[in-house]
Amino acid sequence: MRCRVVSHALALAGALALAAGNAVAFDPAKYPDWKGQWLRRGGVTNQATWDPDKPWGLKQEPPLTPKYQAIFEANIKDQMAGGQGTDPSWLCVPTAMPRVMLAVQPMEIVVTPDTTYMMFEIFSTLRRIFTDGRPWPQKIEHSFAGYSIGQWEDTDGDGRYDTLVAETRGIKGPHSYDNSGIPFHEDEQAVVKERIYSDQTNPNVLHAEITTIDNALTRPWTVKRSYRRLPAKEPVWSEYVCAENNRHVQIGPENYVVGADGHLMPTRKNQSPPDLRHFQ
Amino acid sequence: MQGRVLMGAVALAVAFAIDDGAAFDATKYPDWKGQWLRAGSGQGAPWDPAKPWGPGQQAPLTPDYQAIFEANLRDQAAGGQGTDPSYRCIPVAMPRVMIAVQPMEIVITPDTTYVMLELFSTLRRIFTDGRQWPKDVEPSFAGYSIGRWEDTDGDGRYDTLVAETRRIKGPHSYDSSGIPFHDDGGAIIRERISSDKANPNILHNEITSIDSALTRPWTVKRSYRRDGNNQRPIWSEYVCTEDNRHVRIGSENYVVSGDGLLMPVRKGQPPPDLRHFEQAQR
Numbered sequence: 001m002r003c004r005v006v007s008h009a010l011a012l013a014g015a016l017a018l019a020a021g022n023a024v025a026f027d028p029a030k031y032p033d034w035k036g037q038w039l040r041r042g043g044v045t046n047q048a049t050w051d052p053d054k055p056w057g058l059k060q061e062p063p064l065t066p067k068y069q070a071i072f073e074a075n076i077k078d079q080m081a082g083g084q085g086t087d088p089s090w091l092c093v094p095t096a097m098p099r100v101m102l103a104v105q106p107m108e109i110v111v112t113p114d115t116t117y118m119m120f121e122i123f124s125t126l127r128r129i130f131t132d133g134r135p136w137p138q139k140i141e142h143s144f145a146g147y148s149i150g151q152w153e154d155t156d157g158d159g160r161y162d163t164l165v166a167e168t169r170g171i172k173g174p175h176s177y178d179n180s181g182i183p184f185h186e187d188e189q190a191v192v193k194e195r196i197y198s199d200q201t202n203p204n205v206l207h208a209e210i211t212t213i214d215n216a217l218t219r220p221w222t223v224k225r226s227y228r229r230l231p232a233k234e235p236v237w238s239e240y241v242c243a244e245n246n247r248h249v250q251i252g253p254e255n256y257v258v259g260a261d262g263h264l265m266p267t268r269k270n271q272s273p274p275d276l277r278h279f280q
Numbered sequence: 281m282q283g284r285v286l287m288g289a290v291a292l293a294v295a296f297a298i299d300d301g302a303a304f305d306a307t308k309y310p311d312w313k314g315q316w317l318r319a320g321s322g323q324g325a326p327w328d329p330a331k332p333w334g335p336g337q338q339a340p341l342t343p344d345y346q347a348i349f350e351a352n353l354r355d356q357a358a359g360g361q362g363t364d365p366s367y368r369c370i371p372v373a374m375p376r377v378m379i380a381v382q383p384m385e386i387v388i389t390p391d392t393t394y395v396m397l398e399l400f401s402t403l404r405r406i407f408t409d410g411r412q413w414p415k416d417v418e419p420s421f422a423g424y425s426i427g428r429w430e431d432t433d434g435d436g437r438y439d440t441l442v443a444e445t446r447r448i449k450g451p452h453s454y455d456s457s458g459i460p461f462h463d464d465g466g467a468i469i470r471e472r473i474s475s476d477k478a479n480p481n482i483l484h485n486e487i488t489s490i491d492s493a494l495t496r497p498w499t500v501k502r503s504y505r506r507d508g509n510n511q512r513p514i515w516s517e518y519v520c521t522e523d524n525r526h527v528r529i530g531s532e533n534y535v536v537s538g539d540g541l542l543m544p545v546r547k548g549q550p551p552p553d554l555r556h557f558e559q560a561q562r
Contacts, residue, residue: 026304035391092369092521110387110394114313117387117394124401134512143517172517234411239420239449242521243369249527252540262530265556273557278543279550 026113031152031161032198034109037235038206040102041228048104050177051223057180068183068216075181082268084255085181088174091250092242094123096144096175097168098192098210103227105240116150116164121240129166140170142188155197163197177212185216204229304390309429309438310475312386315513316483318379319503325381327454328500334457345460345493352458359546361533362458365451368528369520371400373421373452374445375469375487380504382518393427393441398518406443419449419465432474445469454489462493481506 043052054060057076064072075085084090094100105121118127129148140147150166173188184190191213199205206229211222247258251274259265264274318325324333331337334353341349352362361367371377382398395404406427417424427443448467453459461467468490476482483506488499507513525536529552537543542551 026306028304094519110389112387112389117396119394119403124403126396126401126403128515130512132512141514141516144519145517234407234409234414236418237405238418239422241371241421249529251527251536251542258529259556263553263556264529270558273554274542274552276542276551276554278537278541280548 028111029160031111033203034111034198034206037106037108037230037232037237038103038227039106039230040104041205041226048102048178049180050099050102050182052225053223056178060178060180060182062177062182063218063221064182064216065218068185071183072181075183079181086174086183087176087179087181089123089179089242090248090255092123092246094125094144096173097127097146097148097171098194098212099175099177100125100127100145101194101208101210101225102178103225106230106235106237107227108237116166121238123242124240129164131164136169142170142172144172144175146171146192150194163195166194166196168192168194183216185214187215190214199226204231306388307437309388311480312388312475312483314385314506314508315510315515316380316384316386316504316506318381319482319505324457325379325455326457327376327379327459329502330500333455337454337457337459339454339459340495340498341459341493342495345462348460349458352460356458363451363460364453364456364458366400366456366520367526367533369400369524370451371402371421373450374404374423374425374448375471375489376452376454377402377404377422378471378485378487378502379455380502383513383515384504385515393443398516400520401518404445406441408441413446417447419447421449421452423448423469427471440472440474443471443473445471460493462491464492467491476503481508 040048043049045055047056049056049060051060058073062072071086075087079085089095100120100122103120107121108119110117110119114130114132116129116131118129120127125145127145127148129150131150131152134149136149137147146168147170148166148168150164152161153163153165154161155163169191171188171190171192173184173186175184176182193211193213195209197207199207206227208225208227209222210225211220213220249256249258249264254271254274255267256271256274257265257267266273320329326333326337328337339349348363352364356362366372377397377399380397384398385396387394387396391407391409393406393408395406397404402422404422404425406425408427408429411426413426414424423445424447425443425445427441429438430440430442431438432440446468448461448465448469450461450463450465452461470488470490472486474484476484483504485502485504486499487502488497490497527534527536527542532549532552533545534552535543535545544551
């Protein structure tokens, strides 16, 4: 089976190499049809948990090292007390890879020969998964979307690609797996591997097997997520602008909010007001 | 010539009408792959690149909006932000985003041309699938765009993307000088985007704005350049909210200094009202 997969992959690669060299037809029939609008599917709770098969928070049972488990638990305590924990998204800092793959807001996938683009409404995140055969750059400018290289596989040997295999590096922090604040290591060396493919019986369901390798983990952590395609022929796309009407204000290490009356308010009991020494 | 253009357009339309998941022939479209940046000069990235920033733009504003523009310029000259909300990480919106002060990428598919702009991570979708204008569209900073391809020289290949954008959310301005749009949100932007005839690494965009704050439609010609030798450009991520030290409390703008303390942005600016803090009331 494996030899057949490899030989089909080579045959396809050859055909497309010839095609790409002279900018002739890109045959979308060779690629899965992932057009349209996708949203997250399934999950044991309504909350968008990283592992959709487990409840939110500590019950995600992330395989964290003792040090990062302590960070995680302290973050949960802070959230329970009304704080934001370690999740910076309240400041409109993007949720980053791999969390953006929760697709709590719609996503679109555009497949081209050299790059597969994934466009997420949330934080207007754009992922480029380069499938042009490039090697990993020696230096990657870190970003919340990370730097992704992928390749297509024809796993069933029918002459059509069906699986996009991608690897992402260079993910900027701080970031977490979901809003419970499961942390990544501060060294920003996480590697995220994905296998993305259509459901075998329902082309309007997409699966992503996502494995994270990170120094805050004791072992690689794999979750299986799914997405459903909405049926609208002309889907409605919204624009997510976090900074619009964001009432959180950070002054130094303190988080405040601006109340409906336009005045600054504390976010916890006995919080000190900002130091106003620079005002006359 | 017009007949020849029409026949060419019909031929191309027929070719794509039978595209029922069959091959997308990229040779029928211009090659706009790669990384584009604004071409030409223009200190301050003015909307009309042929004229200086600010009053020199000679925007054909109505008297009301000319007064708003001038008040905004005075505020900027005094150290304020004027009417431009982008300092608060509000996206610059169409058409200003097409100044392309940061790189842009264009991806052409049969149904949609995607314009991906690094600035504020703006994504434009220009729908070329023949759809009608929807009755109800939520305004957005990118607006809602419908376009069509034209083969203007009758050579059997599309060369010009003609697009119209409506439902642009405000407040927004043409450039950082704060030339304002009408607050009715009714602006229409029309573009004709085409490659330079002599240099395929230059793209031109004739952009016409029709807006109730203008006395007449206002057309500017902008250009973009591509490094044709760079097959693997570097893309950066623009995250305005990261380390943005502007803080808005009510109607006042402040900044957070390097020492993490709140600071005024103009002389004599009052500090924020701390009535909601127990400690401040002692």
